[in-house]
Amino acid sequence: MENKIDQTLDCKGLSCPMPMMKLAKAMKGLKSGEILEMIGTDPGTKSDLPRWCEKSGNEMLEEGELEGGIFRFLIKKK
Numbered sequence: 741m742e743n744k745i746d747q748t749l750d751c752k753g754l755s756c757p758m759p760m761m762k763l764a765k766a767m768k769g770l771k772s773g774e775i776l777e778m779i780g781t782d783p784g785t786k787s788d789l790p791r792w793c794e795k796s797g798n799e800m801l802e803e804g805e806l807e808g809g810i811f812r813f814l815i816k817k818k
Contacts, residue, residue: 743775744775745777746775747774747776748778748779749763749766749778750780752810754782756788759778760785763792764796766778767796774816776816776817779810783809785811785813786803800813800814801814801816
């Protein structure tokens with residue numbers, strides 16, 4: 741089943757801690773159960789994001805790498 745994306749957050753070109761700060765802000769605007777797609781180029785996000793999800797209680801649904809060193813994550817709001 742395809743996850744329905746409610747919002748996309750483009751963090752390409754941003755480096756730590758900006759992607760995580762933008763993510764936290766964007767997640768506040770979502771309702772419970774909604775899904776945020778985050779796209780970025782900072783490799784640090786790959787380790788920061790799972791820890792953030794664990795701490796915040798949100799759920800990482802998907803994690804992948806697109807062409808050109810772009811990372812893509814799907815996060816479901818708790």
